[in-house]
Structures are given as structure tokens and as C-alpha cells.
Amino acid sequence: MRDGSIVSGDESADAHSGHLPLGEIELPESVVIYDTTLRDGSQQEGISLSVDDKLRVAQQLDHLGMSYIEGGWPGANPKDVEFFARAADELHLVNATLTAFGSTRRAHAKAHEDETLRYLIGANTSAVCIVAKSSDLHVTEALRTTLDEAIDMVRDSVRFLCGEGREVLLDAEHFFDGYRRSRDFALRILNAAEGAGATSLVLCDTNGGLLPDEVEQIVADVRTQTSAAIGVHFHNDSGCAVANSLAAVRQGATQVQGCVNGYGERAGNADLSVVIPNLSLKMGIETIGRERIALVTPSARQIAEIINISLDPQKPYVGTAAFAHKAGLHTSAIARLPEAYEHIDPDVVGNGTRVVVSELAGRSTLAMKADELGIDLGPDAVGDVVEALKHLEHGGYHFEVADGSLELLMRAASPQHASDGQFFSVESFQVATEWAASKGAPALAGEPWEALVHPWKVPGALVTRATVAVRINGVRVEGNAEGNGPVNALDAALREAVGPHFPALALVHLTDYRVRVLETAKGTGAVTRVLLDSADENGSWSTIGVSENIIEASWQALVDATMLGLMRASER
């Protein structure tokens, strides 16, 4: 049986309790999940979130069931001040405690006068998380103060924030490295925070270099030294952030900090989209609530959309390839014995099994895919499709990522469906873009920085126009249109020509457009591959075009997208 399916609360915990490596402690019944996507996660190269984006992400994280959502660092980032102000009015969190992040007071400052702490109070959240250096080296070299002052900074800051009615969590920065250098100082920092009222002591592997065996040793020791809750915060620089989080939990940590989809600086933070199902489904520990585990995949994808970075298809549990099967050998086994190649039932995390078709896939995979699409392919037709795919993929087509074009190809090969796509044939198209700088001197820039923007924003007049001629039932029809780019103009012109004959086209729209330049086999040079995503109210599909010329490649994908939209509409 797959791991997901054998778990029903206690049963799974029992199944694993015999396997505790140090064998000394029961697994905790529940672990608090603390998400820092909006603070530490947004340090990732390529992530830049508006306040609106952050509010939308926070709402998703709450929906998923996070216990804490770290919203940002007010004071360090002006946007975050605005975020907390708007969060108070606009966010209606059901599950999560919104948390503001900051640092302890500065050296030799008074806590109640310290700017960072005042910003934290100003964020007006019920919980705050403050970072303190717990490595003696960093105190003397980076803070340039004494070890005793560093302890006082923690004690004063925690006491002040508690006095203001806040729940206080302490992020012990560089904890593991500090512990290796001076266990005594690292533990003194924790004890100072606990003594002053901190509820959670969070051990941070700030440079992300730790391996799980050392995590276990150190957490096991810390556990004996405090009665506060222990949290952990791992970065993925040695590729072990998930495993380190699990190792810490096995030794008694009851809070895991990380980010959905492993966002974060460098190699990222611990990936909560993976930590949560591992803890819940494999270790039988309560995290976001059993009933919400099926939200893990949709939430991960929704947040990736808001953050606007494509989710790595290989992401465990939530990626589009996480349960995709390509090898002919595997796909036939999947049907009989799903656990052979699926460690959990993908439905449990809101993902799904997917059959991937490629030239390597073989006839049985293609036949399965045809079944999935409801297309009746006889054995001859399967052979023709295999040959056609081989030929086209050799030239740069890639039907794995273009289910819509694959469906058209299969329909064309099927005796029952061969005439499905005969809505129109294309006679010609043309598309032109013109730009001319505005006459006369450019307007004077007001501020010096505006002059720097100028080279990218030379004032001028831009227009793109397209003409398309098609034949419908033997009659030539032309469409003309302007657009905000060549694909948009071609799409509009095609709609003008075809739309009056097929009103269903009005419901089809393009949702995404991706371009990749590919080196094809040696010697033949580069081609451009265009992928178009389209949707109507009943579903979505992806189509592909490949050509040396991006316009021709876009056109191929556009015609496929239109054909498939009409075909689906005609079958309803």
C-alpha cells in the first residue's frame, strides 16, 4: 500500500514508532507550521512582491491552514509597514496568527526606545518573532559587542515585547554553527529568551550547511536544556532542509519554519509543501489538519501563480511531474499496482497521476492517453501516431507539454475522428509592427532618475496590424485587426474571419504564451518553440508551434488552439 493510504491517525504513528533512530522519545502528536514565505521567502532572487501580492499570498496560506504567517519585517522594508497596516483591515485569517519579524534591540540601546522594537509593536500583531545571534563569533565580529551584552539584548527585548502583550518567538540565528563553536553561549541565549517569556525557541541553520545526523544530536541535547517549545528553521544549502526538519521533529522539535515551495535566498528555505505531507502522511503527526492535506497542491500552485515563478515540475508532492509517468514499462505497471511507482495516492495531496506521452513512451502509453481523452485509436492508428510523433519531436516539437496539439494529432489519426477539425483552412496571414520616435525634442525629465528610465521609454508611436485569410466551406473570408503585439493581432484577425461562422469561439481565450529557443540536432541550427495555453469555461488546453520563425511558430500554436476550442465546443 502507498504511504498516504495506510495512515489514519494513530495507526501510522505506531507503524513508525519502532523506527526512531535514537529511540528515546515519542514523536510529538502535532507540529506547528510557521510559514515565512512573505519574509524569508521573498529574499529569493527573482521574487518581488507588491503589498497586494502579499495579502493574496497570506490569504492562501491561511486557507491552507498554516499556524503562523510571518508577514514581513516592518522598519527594514517600507512595503512591510504598509502590509501590516492593510492586513489589519483586509485580511480575515481563520487559522493563522499573523506575525511580525524583527531583531532584538541594538547594543546598548534601551528596549522601549529602540526603533526596530517600536516598529514591531507598530505592526500590531499578536505574535512577534525576533532574531538574535546565537554564535559567539557573530556577536563579536558582526555585532561587535560583548557576549554579556548580547544576552542582555535578548532578555530586554523579549521582556519588553511580552510586556506589550505580544507572544514572542526567538529565532536563534546561526544557532547550529554557534553551538559547534560554543555550546555554552548558544544555550545561554536560549535560556535568556525563555526566562524573559519567549514561548518558542527556534534553532536556525542560517547558512544552510547542516546534515541530518548533526541536527539530531544537537536538537536532542537542546531538548534536555529547556522546557520551552523548540522550533527549527533550515535553509537548503546542503539539499537537506526537509530531512533536517524531520530529524529535528524526531528529536522533539514541535515547530517547523519554512516556505511554501521552498522559496528563499540561495538554495531556499525548508519546503513546507514537502515537510507537511511528510510529517502528516508518513510520520502520522498533526500539522495543518488532516482535512486540509488535499489543499497542499492547489495552494502551492496558486501561490506560485501569485509569486509568478513557474513551479519546478519535479517538486515532490506538488509538482506537475510528481506523479507523471513516462516509461512504457512503468505506465503499464501503474495500472496494475499503483504503489510500485507512487509512494502515496496523489489525490491525498490534491495532485493526480498523469501519463506523459513522448517518442520514448511506446504504444501502450499512447493507447492509455487516447483512452484518457476518449479517442478510439485502432492499432494501425497508434502506429501512425508513434511515427508522426517521432518525426515531429525530432524537429523540436514536444507533445508532453502540449496536450491540445497531441489530442488534435490523435483525432486526425483516428478513423472515427479524422474529420473533426475541418472548420477552416488557412490561405495566408501577414502581420506588421511599426514604431517611430515622436517628432520634436523629448519632454524634459523632472527628476534625475527619470532621465535614467528614458532609454527604455523613448516616446514614440507603435502599431501592430494583422490580416488573415481562411477558407470556410469553400468560401474565402478575410479578417483584419490591430493588436498589442503580433500574436494578439493575429488572434484578433483570425477571430474576425472565423468568429461569425463559429460563435463558440467568443468563449475561448488565450491564457499564457511561452517561448523557448531550442538547439535542434547538430547542424540544423536553432528553432523557436511556442506554447500557448487556452481556456474556455469548461477547461484548458496547451498547443505548440515550432519554427525558425517565432511568428510562424506562434501561428501554428494559435491555429491549433482555435481548432481545439471549436472542436470541444462542437461536441457539447
Add this chain to the structure above:
Amino acid sequence: MRDGSIVSGDESADAHSGHLPLGEIELPESVVIYDTTLRDGSQQEGISLSVDDKLRVAQQLDHLGMSYIEGGWPGANPKDVEFFARAADELHLVNATLTAFGSTRRAHAKAHEDETLRYLIGANTSAVCIVAKSSDLHVTEALRTTLDEAIDMVRDSVRFLCGEGREVLLDAEHFFDGYRRSRDFALRILNAAEGAGATSLVLCDTNGGLLPDEVEQIVADVRTQTSAAIGVHFHNDSGCAVANSLAAVRQGATQVQGCVNGYGERAGNADLSVVIPNLSLKMGIETIGRERIALVTPSARQIAEIINISLDPQKPYVGTAAFAHKAGLHTSAIARLPEAYEHIDPDVVGNGTRVVVSELAGRSTLAMKADELGIDLGPDAVGDVVEALKHLEHGGYHFEVADGSLELLMRAASPQHASDGQFFSVESFQVATEWAASKGAPALAGEPWEALVHPWKVPGALVTRATVAVRINGVRVEGNAEGNGPVNALDAALREAVGPHFPALALVHLTDYRVRVLETAKGTGAVTRVLLDSADENGSWSTIGVSENIIEASWQALVDATMLGLMRASER
């Protein structure tokens, strides 16, 4: 100190030997690295390798120092038969043993008559790796034979291959799941292989669902049951393939199978680009040879280029973001105390520290970047650049990924460099693409499958033409050109206009072109972001354009690319 720098053979092993979790076994002195990128890795969705590609990857893997390179499955894939035939002539491996992969004989077949085994022999490699099911369930449900016959299949096959002079490795498929169900049968499979002469017994977590604690328990037990070398083969479905590999080595495994960059079906195989530095730099174990560790990053990137899938920037050790620092707080600390945010010296793995510039980065990061580029920005100019970046990035620009455009912007802001880029100014451009179907009936397709290819290859005439008008030293100059697409035509027309005045332009060429459609802040709709990579004989640079119109965005990036190329040439 960072982890990479404290290691010098024994010293590091000592440093870690106190931390072994089960404390019963010394770490092995060396671990054999077995790469299966060309077989299991190529099962990844989106990977499709030609025989040429495979030969190039194999050469890189050998250069990196892999002990074994699994080249493919001859018989299962016709391309792989060709690969092994050509490998014998064309590959000159210095470090690696090329290995052919296959399965045991079929049930109730004779080994010497079995087709799979004959293909293995035909591959003519000194080592072969065969897969056998080691879970009783899979024997009865998937193979549909008896447990005793499954044992005989292993024994006969290994004996036959050894008799043919091959070194034989056994991949025990579904081993860990099988062990959980029936330890006895799983161990019988291993013992049969060992008894028949297999040198390595490789325990596979085929569905990838295992966590490290269970790996440790099972490998520790298996170690007491065999004297053959133990290998492990993990998939990353629970996000722990790297940690599982390390856990197995801690319990005595001396071979790790995986793929460079973690290629592979679903969530991928164990990422050798991460396993190797972890074993070498953190556990003090010999892997590919100490002197080759610095090849890990360049090899990982070279192979990603051949495979033609962008390497995830977040990849530990080898990603472009693995040692990139964005936060203002961190970047100033990095200068003083690199180990604070870098777990190893990035040079050790052939990667490097990188400062990332974005609107969040703050003035100090920008000033560091300007220093890196040798541009003298005064404090006023830094402020202007910060404002300009904020404004442009709000509109969809992203200077983190466009160092060339950032350099232009910084130069424009610098009092010393403000006039650097005054080579030409643009007056107008236009570009048009026309396509018309060939007159007359299309040529008859020969084979049925050729008719299926037809919709993507409608015969017709395609042409793209561009005109560009620029002003150079007050004189208007025009260029006209055809191209294989609008960007190519615009580039050619711009070169025709500008080239005669600046001969250095002939040395500049475009190397890559990427397009992304971005949703900007709420309400303003989508924009297209174009990134262009360019190079001359002295270096490369990336430039950016953003517009609703892909042609305008491409043009901006093209003008930047040309300006920067001329600027660099003029400074030499």
C-alpha cells in the same frame, strides 16, 4: 569557518566521526559514484536526448570523475543500441566504466537464450547492471511468477553475465518496500545475486517515498547480511533522496546511484551534484577525487545545456543562486564574515558569490555591484539608480536577470560614464511577416503518418523583412534586411545601419532569447518580458525589454545588447 575549508582528508572525517547517529560503524573512506543520467535521468518529463547528446553527456560525466556511467537500456530503446555501438568507437573514457542496463531473464526462459541478456552482452561493456524485483508483492502481481522462480531468475542471469566476463551489479527494485513486507524474500534476492557473483547489491527505493530514519535501519541490517558492496538508488518523491543517500553511507553503503542535477522521472533521482560535495566536503569521504570537486558546478551547467533544460537557480552548490545574496543586511555581513551566509567557499565547487541587485537591495548592494563592474557611482547617482530601478521594476523589468541592461543604467547615472552609450539613436523600425499557402493541391503524403504531420507543415511561402532608421552623429542611416523571424530581421537591419560605422559589432552575436508573459500589478494587464543573451569573444551579457508588445520588448533588449557590445568594444 565554512565547511569546505575545514576539510583536508582525515581531519574532517575525525570531526564528524563523533556524530554518527547509531555510532556503530566508521564512515567508509570512499564511495563509488554511479551516474544514471543517461538511463533513469532521461525518463524525466521534457528530456529527449539524441545519441549525439548522450555521447556528449557521457564525456562530461567522465571528465567530472564518475566511477560508472550507465549509458542506457539496449533492447528497450533502439537509440541505446546505437549509443553503445558508437560509444565503443567515439568515447574515450578516462575515469568511468560505461555500464549497460537491463533486467534479469524472463520467467522460465533460459538465460543464454534471453533477448534482454543478449542485448546486454551485445552492448559490449565491461560492466552491466540488471534490475530484479525484490518485493514479493511485485513478483506475484507484476511478474506473475513464484518467489522461487524470481530467485532463480536472479541467480541464472547473474551467473550467465559473469560467465561472459562481465562485472555485474544488481539493482534490487522496490527493495525497501519489499523489505518492509518480507525481509526474508528481499534478503534472499540479494544473497542469490551475491552467490552468483554480483559485485554490488544496489538497494532501490523505486517509488521514492522513504525517509532517512528508515533507510538507516534497513541498510544497517542488510550490512550484517552480506559481504558484497552495498549501493543505494533513491528517488526524491519525499524530498529526501540526498539525505537518504547520506544516511545509507553512514550505515555502510559504498556506492551511490543518482543523476547529475537530480534528473529523473517524477521528482527525480538523488542529485549527484549535491551528494558529491556533501560526501566529499562535509563527511570527508573520497568520491570523484578531491581535485575534481571544483568541476561540479561547471559540469552540472554544461550537462544542463546539452540536455537543454534550464538548471533550477536554487540548486544547492551548483545553481546560479546557490551563493547569491540579495538582502542588504546579508550583503554587508558577507564582506566581513563569509561563513555567516555561505556554508562552504563557493570556489571549492566551482561556483561563486554573486551580489543580486533589485529594488529591495538597498544602496549598499548597488554600490557593491557598481564596484564589481568598475563604475564610479557617487552617492547621488546611487540614489538615482535606486529610484529608476524601483520605477522600472514596478513595470515588469527585472534587472537581477539582466546584468547588461543594469550596467547601461548605472553607466548612464555615473558622471564619468554618462556619455558612454551615445553611439546611435533610433528613429523608427518596422518589421513584417507574411505567409501564404502554396498554390495548387498539396503534395500527396507517402505514408499514413505523414498525413498527420501535415497540419503542422502546411507548404507555403514565409518571409520576414525589417527596416530600421537610426541617427549617427546627426546623420540618418537606414538598414533593410530579411530574417528567419522578426528579432533576427531587426537585428540584421540594425547591423546594416550601424555596422559600417562600428566594425566591432561584427564580433557581437545573440546567443539566447527568452520570453515570458507577466501579470503586472492588479488591473494593468499583462506585459511581455524579453531577455536576450549576447556574447563577443571577451564575454557575455543579458539585456531586457518589457512591453505589452513582444516586438517592442525585443527591440529594447536588442538595442541594449548592441549598445553594450559597442561600449565594451570601445573600451578595449
